[in-house]
Amino acid sequence: MRWTSRDRSVTLADVADRAGVSSMTVSKVLRDTGSISPQTRERVLAAVGELGYVKNTLAGQLSSRKSTTIGVVIPSVSDVIFAQMLSGINTVIRPQGLSMLIAESLFSPSLERDTLSSLLSMQPAGLIISGGTEKLDDTLSLLEMRRCPLVSVWDADASFGDRTIGVSHYAAGKMMAEHLLQRGYRQPAYIGSQLHLDVCARHRFDGFRRHLEQHGHSLKSVISEDLPRQSSSGNTLTEQLIQQHPEVTSIFYLNDAMAIGGLRWLSDKGYQCPSQIAVAGFNGTSLEQTIQTRLTTLDVPRSEIGREAAQSIVDLLQGLDAAPDLTIDLTLVQGTTT
Amino acid sequence: MRWTSRDRSVTLADVADRAGVSSMTVSKVLRDTGSISPQTRERVLAAVGELGYVKNTLAGQLSSRKSTTIGVVIPSVSDVIFAQMLSGINTVIRPQGLSMLIAESLFSPSLERDTLSSLLSMQPAGLIISGGTEKLDDTLSLLEMRRCPLVSVWDADASFGDRTIGVSHYAAGKMMAEHLLQRGYRQPAYIGSQLHLDVCARHRFDGFRRHLEQHGHSLKSVISEDLPRQSSSGNTLTEQLIQQHPEVTSIFYLNDAMAIGGLRWLSDKGYQCPSQIAVAGFNGTSLEQTIQTRLTTLDVPRSEIGREAAQSIVDLLQGLDAAPDLTIDLTLVQGTTT
Numbered sequence: 001m002r003w004t005s006r007d008r009s010v011t012l013a014d015v016a017d018r019a020g021v022s023s024m025t026v027s028k029v030l031r032d033t034g035s036i037s038p039q040t041r042e043r044v045l046a047a048v049g050e051l052g053y054v055k056n057t058l059a060g061q062l063s064s065r066k067s068t069t070i071g072v073v074i075p076s077v078s079d080v081i082f083a084q085m086l087s088g089i090n091t092v093i094r095p096q097g098l099s100m101l102i103a104e105s106l107f108s109p110s111l112e113r114d115t116l117s118s119l120l121s122m123q124p125a126g127l128i129i130s131g132g133t134e135k136l137d138d139t140l141s142l143l144e145m146r147r148c149p150l151v152s153v154w155d156a157d158a159s160f161g162d163r164t165i166g167v168s169h170y171a172a173g174k175m176m177a178e179h180l181l182q183r184g185y186r187q188p189a190y191i192g193s194q195l196h197l198d199v200c201a202r203h204r205f206d207g208f209r210r211h212l213e214q215h216g217h218s219l220k221s222v223i224s225e226d227l228p229r230q231s232s233s234g235n236t237l238t239e240q241l242i243q244q245h246p247e248v249t250s251i252f253y254l255n256d257a258m259a260i261g262g263l264r265w266l267s268d269k270g271y272q273c274p275s276q277i278a279v280a281g282f283n284g285t286s287l288e289q290t291i292q293t294r295l296t297t298l299d300v301p302r303s304e305i306g307r308e309a310a311q312s313i314v315d316l317l318q319g320l321d322a323a324p325d326l327t328i329d330l331t332l333v334q335g336t337t338t
Numbered sequence: 339m340r341w342t343s344r345d346r347s348v349t350l351a352d353v354a355d356r357a358g359v360s361s362m363t364v365s366k367v368l369r370d371t372g373s374i375s376p377q378t379r380e381r382v383l384a385a386v387g388e389l390g391y392v393k394n395t396l397a398g399q400l401s402s403r404k405s406t407t408i409g410v411v412i413p414s415v416s417d418v419i420f421a422q423m424l425s426g427i428n429t430v431i432r433p434q435g436l437s438m439l440i441a442e443s444l445f446s447p448s449l450e451r452d453t454l455s456s457l458l459s460m461q462p463a464g465l466i467i468s469g470g471t472e473k474l475d476d477t478l479s480l481l482e483m484r485r486c487p488l489v490s491v492w493d494a495d496a497s498f499g500d501r502t503i504g505v506s507h508y509a510a511g512k513m514m515a516e517h518l519l520q521r522g523y524r525q526p527a528y529i530g531s532q533l534h535l536d537v538c539a540r541h542r543f544d545g546f547r548r549h550l551e552q553h554g555h556s557l558k559s560v561i562s563e564d565l566p567r568q569s570s571s572g573n574t575l576t577e578q579l580i581q582q583h584p585e586v587t588s589i590f591y592l593n594d595a596m597a598i599g600g601l602r603w604l605s606d607k608g609y610q611c612p613s614q615i616a617v618a619g620f621n622g623t624s625l626e627q628t629i630q631t632r633l634t635t636l637d638v639p640r641s642e643i644g645r646e647a648a649q650s651i652v653d654l655l656q657g658l659d660a661a662p663d664l665t666i667d668l669t670l671v672q673g674t675t676t
Contacts, residue, residue: 052483078425080418087416101439145390231626263629288569289627291601
């Protein structure tokens with residue numbers, strides 16, 4: 001495809017011409033350097049406004065080899081989990097005059113590599129990359145060769161870059177297993193999807209299963225290869241689970257959305273929750289959205305992870321050393337479903 | 339603050355040196371032009387891989403005055419509404435080799451202008467800007483002076499740029515008023531917040547009130563100046579409304595999140611919904627997240643708006659004319675709450 005150029009550029013010379021001064025004078029006014037009379041300054045700024053001149057920081061970046069863009073790679077821009085993390089990042093970097101360039105990997109290792117490569121070609125001031133997606137060897141090589149601070153987020157079980165900030169998903173799985181056992185639920189089950197893509201979800205599943213096995217429980221599970229990690233899939237997979245294992249009395253889902261789909265199916269079929277079947281989710285995203293029935297879930301401090309990661313980038317850009325990796329605690333939110 | 343530069347740049351010359359060829363040969367291999375022997379090509383690519391060379395497209399963009407970045411300005415990156423629109427944009431631009439630079443306005447006119455100004459300084463290939471935030475005069479001047487295609491989204495009632503794609507929020511308000519009247523609800527009320535910031539929400543309120551007045555109903559409302567547009571605020575404001583106007587029998591909320599907060603308060607206080615009080619939201623974001631009680635809402639096709647906007651940018655970049663403005667239909671989703 002051919003990109004047509006609509007070149008209506010307003011140059012420094014155009015502004016100088018309109019203001020009746022030299023380009024150098026315009027440049028001084030815009031950089032706020034040198035001694036310029038208030039009248040001249042005013043005339044230049046008026047011309048800038050009239051012509052809509054926009055300072056070309058792209059050129060500035062190139063000449064100084066510094067950029068003010070933080071590249072962020074996350075699995076999905078439409079997942080509220082990551083959206084709230086982005087918001088946390090923005091609250092820290094905006095006051096520093098930095099902006100975000102956000103790219104999606106969609107849990108695809110090769111898309112993640114391509115996306116990272118094009119972010120690096122923009123010479124970002126820093127990079128924040130989400131764990132949870134398998135890293136290809138050449139992705140890791142690219143990250144090794146980077147010329148900017150790198151903070152990894154989300155997956156505290158896999159450390160890379162200057163600093164890692166996240167939760168332990170393996171520990172999260174154990175935590176939920178322990179909770180269900182303490183509440184007296186036996187015959188536990190797990191429902192999830194696309195565990196081969198989502199590394200963190202796989203760690204939660206492993207932690208959940210291991211803890212149950214250590215306490216003498218064998219785990220029933222229904223894991224789809226390809227259904228989306230959404231509410232509708234929770235519905236479908238709960239029906240499959242109950243048909244295959246009508247004896248289960250508690251279900252841990254990959255995330256809140258799938259748990260809510262499951263709850264809806266159970267409610268429609270007349271199951272009492274939690275007296276007949278207990279249900280638990282993950283992420284803490286249901287807290288805002290469920291009405292009478294409040295889902296038991298593990299709340300991940302999404303905004304805090306974003307803020308902490310952004311602060312680390314700012315620190316590194318100022319020449320400070322990276323703080324040690326940080327594993328942030330999850331909170332078990334006791335709802336009405338366990 | 340001072341940005342330290344970590345200059346470990348790998349240059350074309352470094353790659354040429356490692357591969358034992360000229361820089362011109364490396365450049366030809368990377369651009370895939372000229373006739374290069376397969377052996378030389380392989381040697382160059384091996385050196386590129388070993389050294390982690392990243393092609394400097396920033397320089398490429400500057401020299402050709404073309405960029406592959408689409409700037410996107412939305413009110414909030416943490417609102418799932420906009421997150422799903424971003425996802426729609428990405429599905430269209432990614433196959434075209436374009437990427438997004440996303441910035442938040444947080445419904446602040448001055449932050450929107452600043453954000454837009456820094457996006458423009460990156461010389462984006464195109465811009466997608468959300469309506470719904472008041473535009474300052476100098477924001478409009480900046481948009482007039484832009485040197486790239488511009489598509490505005492979300493607010494079909496306010497057209498600007500090469501093309502506007504969105505829903506009519508005024509019509510949405512009328513649609514919900516009509517729905518409540520047809521279902522037989524009298525004593526209608528409205529609950530919202532920050533209408534002075536959120537232009538679209540104000541249009542919905544106006545359409546709702548106007549339609550009710552035309553049918554002889556005076557509207558009761560509780561509108562906060564500063565509470566966040568979240569679930570917890572719906573809770574608080576519903577309590578205020580019921581204390582002031584115990585006679586109301588139906589409530590239209592600014593968005594689904596606030597409606598769900600309201601529903602939760604009503605449910606906790608023992609009100610039957612809809613027999614005692616009917617409740618309706620806006621956005622269609624509750625569809626995935628509510629369990630037994632399904633909120634009546636107006637569903638906005640968020641991903642479709644994003645895809646359509648991105649396709650318009652791609653068309654304009656290819657030199658095609660902009661299609662006429664597009665007002666996308668809302669769907670009224672009948673839940674169990676009206």
